Amino acid sequence: MESRIFVLLLIAGLILATLSGCGTNRVVQQDGERPAVIEPEVARRDISIGDIDTENFEVGGFIGMMSVEDFGVNTVIGARLAYHMTEDLFVELSAGRADTEQTSFERLSGAAQLLTEADRELTYYNVSLGYNVLPGESFFGEGRALNTTFYVIGGVGKTNFAGDNRFTLNLGLGLRLIPRDWLAVHADIRDHIFDIDLLGQSKTSHNFEAHIGVTFFF
Amino acid sequence: MRKLALSLLILQLSMADSGFCAERALAVVIEDPYIELHSGPGRGYPIFYVAERGEQIEVLKRRTDWFKIRVRHGEEGWVNDTQLARTFQLNGEPIELPGYSLADYGERRWEFGVLYGDFGGANVVSTYGAFSMTENLSVELWLSDMLGRFSNSQLVNVNIVHMLFPEWRASPFFTLGTGVIHTEPKGTIVATTDRTDNLAHVGVGVRTYITRRLLFRAEYKTYVVFTSRDDNQEISEWKAGFSFFF
Numbered sequence: 069m070e071s072r073i074f075v076l077l078l079i080a081g082l083i084l085a086t087l088s089g090c091g092t093n094r095v096v097q098q099d100g101e102r103p104a105v106i107e108p109e110v111a112r113r114d115i116s117i118g119d120i121d122t123e124n125f126e127v128g129g130f131i132g133m134m135s136v137e138d139f140g141v142n143t144v145i146g147a148r149l150a151y152h153m154t155e156d157l158f159v160e161l162s163a164g165r166a167d168t169e170q171t172s173f174e175r176l177s178g179a180a181q182l183l184t185e186a187d188r189e190l191t192y193y194n195v196s197l198g199y200n201v202l203p204g205e206s207f208f209g210e211g212r213a214l215n216t217t218f219y220v221i222g223g224v225g226k227t228n229f230a231g232d233n234r235f236t237l238n239l240g241l242g243l244r245l246i247p248r249d250w251l252a253v254h255a256d257i258r259d260h261i262f263d264i265d266l267l268g269q270s271k272t273s274h275n276f277e278a279h280i281g282v283t284f285f286f
Numbered sequence: 287m288r289k290l291a292l293s294l295l296i297l298q299l300s301m302a303d304s305g306f307c308a309e310r311a312l313a314v315v316i317e318d319p320y321i322e323l324h325s326g327p328g329r330g331y332p333i334f335y336v337a338e339r340g341e342q343i344e345v346l347k348r349r350t351d352w353f354k355i356r357v358r359h360g361e362e363g364w365v366n367d368t369q370l371a372r373t374f375q376l377n378g379e380p381i382e383l384p385g386y387s388l389a390d391y392g393e394r395r396w397e398f399g400v401l402y403g404d405f406g407g408a409n410v411v412s413t414y415g416a417f418s419m420t421e422n423l424s425v426e427l428w429l430s431d432m433l434g435r436f437s438n439s440q441l442v443n444v445n446i447v448h449m450l451f452p453e454w455r456a457s458p459f460f461t462l463g464t465g466v467i468h469t470e471p472k473g474t475i476v477a478t479t480d481r482t483d484n485l486a487h488v489g490v491g492v493r494t495y496i497t498r499r500l501l502f503r504a505e506y507k508t509y510v511v512f513t514s515r516d517d518n519q520e521i522s523e524w525k526a527g528f529s530f531f532f
Contacts, residue, residue, distance in 0.1 A: 117383055120312060120353070124349060155352060156328075
């Protein structure tokens with residue numbers, strides 16, 4: 069049954085691809101029987117600059133490691149959506165989740181549990197403003213060049229962890245490799261800063277995350 | 287089978303979306319002495335090709351203020367909007383680029399933004415979407431997340447915003463609205479329950495056009511929460527952030 073659904077999806081994809089303009093005839097037919105005296109070099113097309121495809125959005129996912137203070141280093145997965153306002157500035161909405169492990173105290177003491185299993189899951193979302201710095205090319209061997217840019221990024225958001233929602237600042241640095249115009253590979257380091265009062269007194273915790281991701285421009 | 291089908295579908299869609307379909311290209315002729323092709327959509331990417339006046343080029347796609355073009359020899363590169371503006375179409379008419387200027391800001395329809403600030407002592411992160419009905423008047427839908435020491439809240443509200451001088455670069459505005467707030471006291475505080483209340487607010491603020499599609503916005507609102515207790519609760523909020531318009 070499921071494979072049928074995917075076959076249907078495939079057909080729908082093919083139809084979409086056809087409708088979106090692939091395979092339409094490039095040659096514009098001349099009207100009438102009379103042979104043209106001068107062949108125009110290029111067929112006129114009724115396309116205005118407004119019809120040009122704009123690709124300012126970037127969507128994708130990432131996977132990496134997140135160090136949650138006192139709760140170990142764990143796998144984090146997430147998704148991001150960015151909108152590029154200018155060649156320098158972009159806004160990004162991202163969300164991620166990680167399962168954390170026991171603290172050393174919990175492991176050593178044997179019985180004491182600080183958190184329930186459900187509270188050990190960390191989820192976050194944030195909205196950030198990014199600024200592209202150091203755009204340029206990187207080279208693989210002799211003949212291959214790849215567009216790259218670093219970016220600095222920072223923003224605000226919310227982290228749900230240990231049974232509470234916590235206001236979170238994030239600051240980070242990323243590298244965007246652009247092998248194709250529509251494809252980018254990211255490597256990011258991000259610090260998630262929030263206050264936590266789980267262990268008696270309130271303290272500011274720094275939770276570093278390093279991840280790699282793939283995004284598509286559309 | 288399932289994975290294969292899914293990856294094929296993704297491949298199809300990405301092909302449909304990406305440069306594989308080059309049909310929708312616009313042909314223009316260069317009017318400047320020359321134009322420079324960068325390897326990427328930004329001034330920092332190196333120039334690797336120069337096309338001369340009179341040469342015909344095809345415009346393939348756009349990212350922010352950069353256009354991907356193809357020259358006759360098949361080289362593809364990125365040209366910025368100021369250079370592309372100095373080309374003309376095959377019918378001889380100058381090209382008109384849809385720009386994002388202060389004038390476009392006056393004609394905007396949709397606007398989205400993210401603001402951060404203080405809501406009665408709690409941190410607040412808000413997003414909003416706005417639709418302009420006239421130059422002065424717009425309606426807005428806000429979603430806010432308030433994260434405080436003693437409680438967390440979510441707020442949904444609708445606003446009417448009146449811009450006093452929409453033609454000014456920095457324009458003050460008034461706002462009036464209503465909404466619903468849901469508050470969850472933190473677990474450490476005893477004998478409290480979640481509650482949902484209606485509220486109304488008035489506010490003042492300023493919006494400043496920065497560049498392209500980007501605005502800076504700062505505002506102060508005072509809320510009256512219609513609680514089920516004897517007294518209504520008054521909360522003041524300030525916040526600032528960025529928005530962009532379409």
